[in-house]
Each structure stands twice: as C-alpha cells, then as structure tokens.
Amino acid sequence: MSAGAPPVPTDASFYDRPVLEVAPDLVGCVLRYRGVAGRIVETEAYHASEPACHAYVGLTPRTEVLHGPPGVFYVYRSYGVHALLNTVVEPDGVGAAVLVRALEPLSGLQAMRTRRGLDRVQDLCSGPGKLTQALGIGLDLNATSVGERIEILPRPTGAEEPRVVTAERIGITRAVELPWRFCDAGSRCVSRPLPPAMRRGARAAA
DNA sequence: TAAACGATGCCCT
DNA sequence: GGGCATCGTTTAC
Numbered sequence: 001m002s003a004g005a006p007p008v009p010t011d012a013s014f015y016d017r018p019v020l021e022v023a024p025d026l027v028g029c030v031l032r033y034r035g036v037a038g039r040i041v042e043t044e045a046y047h048a049s050e051p052a053c054h055a056y057v058g059l060t061p062r063t064e065v066l067h068g069p070p071g072v073f074y075v076y077r078s079y080g081v082h083a084l085l086n087t088v089v090e091p092d093g094v095g096a097a098v099l100v101r102a103l104e105p106l107s108g109l110q111a112m113r114t115r116r117g118l119d120r121v122q123d124l125c126s127g128p129g130k131l132t133q134a135l136g137i138g139l140d141l142n143a144t145s146v147g148e149r150i151e152i153l154p155r156p157t158g159a160e161e162p163r164v165v166t167a168e169r170i171g172i173t174r175a176v177e178l179p180w181r182f183c184d185a186g187s188r189c190v191s192r193p194l195p196p197a198m199r200r201g202a203r204a205a206a
Numbered sequence: 207t208a209a210a211c212g213a214t215g216c217c218c219t
Numbered sequence: 220g221g222g223c224a225t226c227g228t229t230t231a232c
Contacts, residue, residue: 044213052213062228079214080226086213099213129214171213191214209231218222 009152015070015089019045019096022089024182026098028162030153033135036111038103038125040152041162041187044169044180046086048095051174055095065143067095073150075132075142082129083138087146101128101170101181103135104189111136127191162186165198 007014009029015022023045030039048055054063054076065074066088074086074097086097103125105112112124112134125131132138137150146152155162162184169181170192183190185198193199 046213054213057229060229076213077227079212079224080228081224082214084213101213127215169213173212207232209229211229212227214225216222216224219220 008154010147010154012071012146015087015146016091017089019047019089019098020180022087023098023180024164024166026087026100026152027164027182027184028155028159030106030156031100031103031131031135032151032153033137033149036108036135037106038131038135039106039187040100040102041104041184042100042102042190043182044099044101045182046097046099046180047090050178052169052172052176052178053095053097055097063095066097067093068143071146073141073144073146075137075139077139078129083132084128085132085137085141085150087152099128100131102126102183102187102189102191103131104184104187105134122188126189130191160186165194167194167198 023043026040026043030037046053055066059067069092070089072088074088075083078084085100088097090096105124116124116134124134163186164182165185166179167181
C-alpha cells in the first residue's frame with residue numbers, strides 16, 4: 001500500500017502490522033460470511049510475548065496457524081464447545097492475533113436467530129462464541145485467508161466513526177492487567193458492559 | 207494413559 | 220451477579 005493511505009482490511013498488508021494497531025482498527029469494520037454480516041464492535045489483542053496468548057508456550061499442532069503468516073483466520077475450540085474467531089497479525093512467525101469478541105448484526109438477522117435460537121438482537125453476537133454460532137463459523141474455517149470465505153470489509157463510507165475505548169481483557173487469568181480490549185463505546189452489543197464513564201454519549205436505552 | 211485447564215455461555219438466584 | 224456444564228488440547232507421569 002502507498003504511504004499515508006489509511007489501511008484497509010481487504011488488503012493483506014493491513015494485518016502485517018503491530019497487533020495493538022490492528023485490533024482497534026478492526027472495530028467498526030464489517031465481518032461477512034455467506035450473506036450474513038455484522039459490524040465489529042469489540043476485539044482483543046494477543047501477542048506471543050504475554051502469557052494469555054496461545055502462542056506464548058510455543059508451537060503446538062493446534063496453534064500452528066497462529067504462528068503463520070498474517071491475514072489468515074485462526075479458529076479454535078474454547079471450553080470444548082465454542083469456536084472462537086481470530087485473525088493472525090504481525091509478520092510471519094511472530095504469533096500474534098486479534099480475537100473478534102462481538103458484532104452488531106447488520107444483515108441475515110433471521111439466519112442468526114435460527115442458529116442461536118434467540119430473538120433479541122443484542123444477544124445474537126454479543127460474545128466470541130455467540131458470533132461464530134450466529135454466523136455458522138466452525139473449525140473448518142481455520143487457516144482460511146481473509147477474503148477467501150469470511151470477508152472483512154472497511155467501515156462503510158459515511159458511517160459514524162466508532163468511539164473506540166480500551167479496557168482489560170475478559171475471561172483470562174494471566175496478564176489480566178493489560179488494557180488490550182477494544183470496544184465501540186456506543187454499541188449495546190459488546191460482550192460485557194463497559195464502565196458507565198466510558199459509555200458517556202452513547203445511545204443508551206438499556 | 208491420565209489429569210488439569212480453559213480467550214465461554216447459560217441458567218439460576 | 221454468581222455458579223456450573225462441557226470436552227478438546229496440553230502437559231505430566
């Protein structure tokens with residue numbers, strides 16, 4: 001890409017950057033798979049240098065993709081039940097990824113409701129395991145490239161810019177102090193509520 | 207071969 | 220707001 005141009009998530013070079021740049025940049029982008037789409041409202045950064053990251057312990061068969069080139073999806077099973085969706089970032093071999101934690105449903109709502117067995121929009125994709133279920137994303141999509149089957153599209157032109165706030169990551173027991181969670185403060189679809197001070201100005205309506 | 211541990215979600219109070 | 224189900228992956232013996 002040319003110098004000075006804003007990075008776009010349809011470009012492979014978008015992911016060949018520091019994870020702390022890519023993770024907030026993904027907030028507001030659109031994730032689409034088989035006609036079902038949602039706006040990314042929450043991400044988390046993981047890096048091999050800190051113990052909460054799967055790459056921290058080194059290369060295992062399960063984390064092979066995580067140690068590979070950027071711009072590839074790393075999908076793994078959590079708690080024996082849920083599929084969690086990550087995008088590998090940083091140069092080949094570093095072992096860093098962005099976890100997509102929550103979406104705001106945009107299209108294909110009926111398919112999402114059917115897969116989730118729920119009606120409420122704010123419950124469809126408000127969690128890393130929920131969104132993969134809602135979109136029908138399974139472990140078979142591990143190691144596929146961005147744009148190959150799952151697409152990540154730039155923030156729609158003219159759309160309101162997301163107000164990205166940082167917070168501590170969710171559901172981990174190590175390196176809990178790192179503020180590597182990135183949320184759109186204006187969205188009701190985040191996986192866990194933000195502190196009131198961060199929601200100021202948001203269109204509330206609980 | 208066996209045991210422990212989760213980047214969670216759901217149902218209960 | 221808190222506790223528990225669930226089972227693949229990892230690590231230990």
